[in-house]
Amino acid sequence: MGFAAALLRGQTTLLPPNRAPQIVVQIGSTYPTCYTITDGDEGVDGLETVSLNQLQNHTGLSMTNPVIPAHHTAVIAFTSGSTGIPRPNSKTWESLVTVAQKTGGRILGNQEKKMNFVATVPHQHMYGLETSIMLPIQYGWAFHSGRPFYPEDIRSALWELPEKRILVSTPIHLRACLTEQTQFPDLQCVLSATAPLSDSVAKDVEKLFQTQIIEIYGFAEAGTIATRRTVTGESWELLDGLSLSSEVSQHFVNTPYFSDPIRIPDSITPGGPQRFDLQGRPGHLINIGGHRASLDDLNYQLTDIEGVIDGVFFMPESQEDTVTRLIAFAVAPGQRPEKILSSLRKKIDPVFLPRPLYLVDALPRNPTGKLPKGALETLTANQSVWQDTGKRSSAE
Numbered sequence: 001m002g003f004a005a006a007l008l009r010g011q012t013t014l015l016p017p018n019r020a021p022q023i024v025v026q027i028g029s030t031y032p033t034c035y036t037i038t039d040g041d042e043g044v045d046g047l048e049t050v051s052l053n054q055l056q057n058h059t060g061l062s063m064t065n066p067v068i069p070a071h072h073t074a075v076i077a078f079t080s081g082s083t084g085i086p087r088p089n090s091k092t093w094e095s096l097v098t099v100a101q102k103t104g105g106r107i108l109g110n111q112e113k114k115m116n117f118v119a120t121v122p123h124q125h126m127y128g129l130e131t132s133i134m135l136p137i138q139y140g141w142a143f144h145s146g147r148p149f150y151p152e153d154i155r156s157a158l159w160e161l162p163e164k165r166i167l168v169s170t171p172i173h174l175r176a177c178l179t180e181q182t183q184f185p186d187l188q189c190v191l192s193a194t195a196p197l198s199d200s201v202a203k204d205v206e207k208l209f210q211t212q213i214i215e216i217y218g219f220a221e222a223g224t225i226a227t228r229r230t231v232t233g234e235s236w237e238l239l240d241g242l243s244l245s246s247e248v249s250q251h252f253v254n255t256p257y258f259s260d261p262i263r264i265p266d267s268i269t270p271g272g273p274q275r276f277d278l279q280g281r282p283g284h285l286i287n288i289g290g291h292r293a294s295l296d297d298l299n300y301q302l303t304d305i306e307g308v309i310d311g312v313f314f315m316p317e318s319q320e321d322t323v324t325r326l327i328a329f330a331v332a333p334g335q336r337p338e339k340i341l342s343s344l345r346k347k348i349d350p351v352f353l354p355r356p357l358y359l360v361d362a363l364p365r366n367p368t369g370k371l372p373k374g375a376l377e378t379l380t381a382n383q384s385v386w387q388d389t390g391k392r393s394s395a396e
Contacts, residue, residue, distance in 0.1 A: 002037040015077045015124040017086050018366050070094035077126045079220045089220045095257040099223045100134035102239040107214050116161040117143040119168040122367050127193045131168045151180040158185050170194045170369045174205050175309050187211040194369040198304035202230035222262040225253050235275045243273045293352050301347045307335045310363050314376045328354035
């Protein structure tokens with residue numbers, strides 16, 4: 001509602017990476033005329049706040065379908081800031097509309113029946129905005145106003161909607177649903193993003209939900225640019241009308257709605273102008289004793305192990321008087337670290353085996369599913385304390 005109201009007034013909606021007051025104030029200080037909208041009574045110190053609870057209820061109003069200027073800056077989306085200060089990325093109304101129409105055409109073709117969306121991701125996250133708001137309103141479809149988190153919440157939200165349901169989710173939520181093995185209603189499809197799915201998990205998800213799962217690839221600077229059906233292959237296919245270009249070791253995506261090519265932040269291997277394989281973020285590459293690996297691939301291999309709901313590899317900052325070791329955290333109820341390490345030995349070079357591997361109850365992900373570097377550093381620092389009290393398990 002706030003997004004639509006801002007559009008009608010010719011305003012721009014700022015999309016912070018999360019709701020932490022410090023982040024909101026930091027972003028707000030850069031835009032002196034901004035204000036915050038809340039559906040409660042809380043506010044943010046130093047920023048004007050409009051509470052929906054204090055607005056009068058107007059009924060009987062009618063209006064024509066608005067015409068939004070194509071080049072109006074509809075939103076400014078900020079990166080997660082997991083590796084530094086959140087960076088702004090402006091999106092015109094034209095770019096949001098075009099991405100939604102192309103994505104809808106890709107995943108559902110000429111489907112004419114009404115779809116109903118449930119999303120487990122925040123609506124202000126770029127992936128959430130594009131799939132759970134822009135996609136439905138461009139096709140005249142409906143979306144659930146809540147944001148379910150646990151498997152039972154997701155199941156209940158889906159059952160609340162009529163048939164022709166679509167679930168917009170992430171790997172961590174989907175793996176949790178696999179663990180619960182609860183009964184879900186029929187789905188038209190499942191959309192997933194924020195991290196690549198393994199082939200085995202994708203197959204299990206399709207079996208559980210009795211539908212197809214489609215992964216979406218994008219980044220804050222360009223939004224959604226490609227999709228794949230994981231069980232049919234690893235390659236990604238660009239949305240219609242987009243193309244790849246390369247310059248030295250960098251790759252770009254060309255779109256009809258951005259005047260300049262947008263650099264792709266991940267390492268990719270082009271398979272022609274429309275397809276590519278994803279290798280991971282350049283900054284996530286590590287070198288141990290002359291052996292190179294991608295943290296993204298290591299995370300992929302860890303979470304592909306049966307019984308591992310969530311997991312991550314982490315390389316702490318180097319210290320002058322200590323040997324820096326690659327460590328890993330895994331959320332794997334009922335599992336022993338030795339068993340997980342045994343499975344890892346069959347999947348990765350032994351030099352990249354974590355020393356140690358810690359079992360934890362949950363990873364400190366933010367609302368968009370990211371793992372900020374600072375949160376992982378804090379989690380690492382706390383392990384010795386937890387180990388002394390016997391509250392965590394680890395293996396060298």
